[in-house]
Amino acid sequence: MNTMQFDADVAIIGYGPSGVAAANILGKHGIKTIIFEKDKDLYSRARAVTVSDWTMRCFQAIGLDDAVAKDMDETAGLRWIKYDGTEILRMGFPPSILGKHPTSYAIYQPKMEETLRKGVERYKDHCQIYFGSTVNTVSQNAECVELNIIDENQEQRIVRVKYALGCDGGSSKTRESLNIQLVGDTVDTKWVVIDARVKRWWKNRNLLTFWSDQKRPVVDIALSLSNHRWEIPLESHETEQDFQTNEQIWPLLNSMGVTDKEVELYQHAFYRHHVRRAEKWRDGRVFLLGDAAHMMPPWAGAGMQSGIRDAFNLCWKLVEVLNERMPESVLDSYEIERAPNVEFYTQVAVQLGRIIKQQVTEEEMAVIGPQLSAEPPVLKLPEIEAGWVQNVSSSAVGKILPQPKVTDSRGKLGYLDDITDDSIFVLGNRIDPKLVMSAEQISQWDQLNVKYFTLLSAEDDGKGYDDIIDINNTLIDWLNQHKAKTVVVRPDKFIVADDINLNRPSFTF
Template identity: 60%
Template sequence: MSKPFDTDVAIIGYGPSGVSAALCLGQYGVNAVAFERDSAIYPRARAVTVNDWTMRCFQSVGLDQALARDMDATAALRWITYEGHELMRMDFPPSHLGLHPQSYSIYQPVMEETMRQGALRHADRVDVRYGVEVTGVEQDADGVTITSRNLASGSISTTRARYALACDGGSSTTRERLGVKLLGETVDTRWLVIDAHVKRWWPDRHILTFWSDKKRPVVDIALALGNHRWEIPMEPHETEADFATHDQLWPLLNSLGVTKDDVDIHQHAFYKHHVRTAERWRVGRVFLLGDAGHLMPPWAGSGMQSGVRDAFNISWKLREVLAGRLPDSLLDSYEAERAPNVAFYTGVAVQLGRIIKQQLSEEEMAAMVPPPDQPPSLPPLFWAPTLVAGWMQGTLRDGCAVGRMVPQPRVANAQGKRCLLDELLGDGFTLLGDGVDPASLLSPQEKAGWDGLGARYATVLPANAPGSSPNDIIDLSGTLLDWLRAHHTRVVALRPDRFVAAAEGAGLGLPG
């Protein structure tokens, strides 16, 4: 006989990945218990940026606007030498994913506080237990039993959940208890991170700058809320004792043209870069999220963001499985979808790191930047989100909509309300038809499958067409219709995360 459950999902760790899971599960009406050793948010700003995909995730839980108030849009990236020669520059193109720009600079402690405050809206669903250390994770065929210790009282308790999410960071004890190896390498070079408060503006401070040098490359980045950061590699002969005080840091900043008139240093730290991933992300009913499952260098600004996206990916799938609408095997698609994406951004980060360290040849540099007389190509850092495998009909291929994220233009409904697309889509499944009721192109079996998931059927119309049905979506700019036609399909089936699961031509039935 199955033991009774205390909750649906246990969240081990309440950093960015854990809070993101709490936001999603609470939004979906799924009960969860979160365990976190530390009551206070980690004071250092480790992550420095979020992009439009991540903000679209937060939009789905109604938190994007509150977060954006404490962020600054990123203007551009540049790679320059100490002599002032600009090696490469990337200006950010407009986003097609919604209201927000391609990239924001953030101040992570403030961002996390806003996330935690947002999760309080779901306090009736999500029980967050601070000052509690998880000391055991045991599984059986039906669920997971979490043993925890209250650090103040020393009392021991157990919590039984149907599934568990390990969000407990790069040194995850959950991963160790599961016997999962972390594959890859840690780079020997130790980096010095200097955080400062800005006192006055200096030229081009808002441009994220990589000082490219074989000996002393530097990341120079404006954080939000008047903060600034430098990340500087230490030379082999240098130790942490050489930079123990703020006075010992100033020669490094002075070499970049920054003085005590410009900033006040308020903290510094040391760390190493990791290129590691867990050998598997699911063990029975436990899933590894964020740094517990993967670690990457900081150059692509995607470490924390990948953990946030992990949480949004697994959460909607847990909702469907817990509701009995889709089988437990759906959860296997978590790693199938997220691991290639994490590997992609890790590769981008490694390549960007080679630029800053001047490890690319002139030929490799030239290949990354198109000549002036050629149309500009979009750098990989700005490529649209895609899935190469997972819960979808077929695989990603040129010209097909399956596996791609649908754009999010401003639209209207038949009653004249104007808003962003996702507001009309809701948080479930939706089939969109180009001027046609998508249900009319489904076989009875296909329609029964989507009906079983509570899918909506919406007809997309141009702005000069009359809209009368509650299921009509008026595409004010034509962006959505152009996207459907560019991908040669009249109908797409969207998942809750806005990726296309099925499309006319590739098969409109539920993915297997």
């Protein structure tokens, strides 16, 4: 019998977007969690600029989507233009099928993080947060992880947990303690990031604009809450010393027609782009998330979001393991499932960067432009290629389930996720799923505390207790398109099994 004493089930190292997302999930499910953040105050600089409908669906799962959305603006569209005003490409956003929110939002990251942190305050009985505390080293054995903590009073203590999540950014001490190497490159070019507050409107300010130029490509972004951002590369002969004051910054903005009549400058900083990843994201009982595991250029707007998605992928599995419904081996699926998606967005960012820097010919652009407009890669619906899924060759398996407006069996209108919550559930397409499942299959899934629902059309009669009515037939049509009569859906809304094989997947990877 294991008599080891733990200070918590899970430690979160770093309280940025990945860490605060993880804390909300674990807190919601009653997992005893301890959080260490070296900074005493919320980081005030806006780094990320956007969130998608997929990320908003993650926030919906922790009951914070409406709270964060009130401080966001729907993204109007993207455009690529030259300094002479020639428009290379324009791209809009189609309606979302993933939830109740638009496909893309412009954000102001400090405000979004503040709201997410307030969300964790709902779980004070389960989540302890220590600001001003540095995790000096991380060590582990087969049963626990030990963290060497230097607290805000510079006193040292040891904390023992079952699992630890390294959410401590690109210079992660967690990764360093585990001797996990970073592979990839850091681009030599240094960029200045300029943040401003809007004083008056200017032409097309609402469009996320990429100024395409070989020498001075610029990202020109309307953030929410009346903020605006420019990201501008320094030329080879320029240094940070050349842009220390607002007077030195203004000529960069003037070249795009922006003056002190339009905006008030309030801060700027310098950084380099990275295309790097950790050699592995799991070492025993310790996991790397977000920038600690992978870094990408900003062109696809997916860096911060990838860390949040890491947290949602890993933490529902930790909940299942800690509640002894799944074996620990399911945690091995974390990197298997997340790494291909992160690599996809990394390559999208790299290729979009080539367009912004005018590193593609006009002939190439004539081919790429229509493709980008027709199927914007930044809006590609997520899929799981391998991991805790059954028979990914099936049409529906590995895809994320659409979320239409539906009603429950009593006629209460809402969105699908609000009815199914974040359980594993089996959904029958106009049929009771248990009628097409064998007794053995039902027994396998019941071990995971699954729920069963019957999806009905508005024209159908229900049973009155486990019915979900697809009032516009949106989900019914999608399931028919994928030839699926029954699907099993994970807490993160990815389909794990369907008609071809309704057996529970293996926990071996």
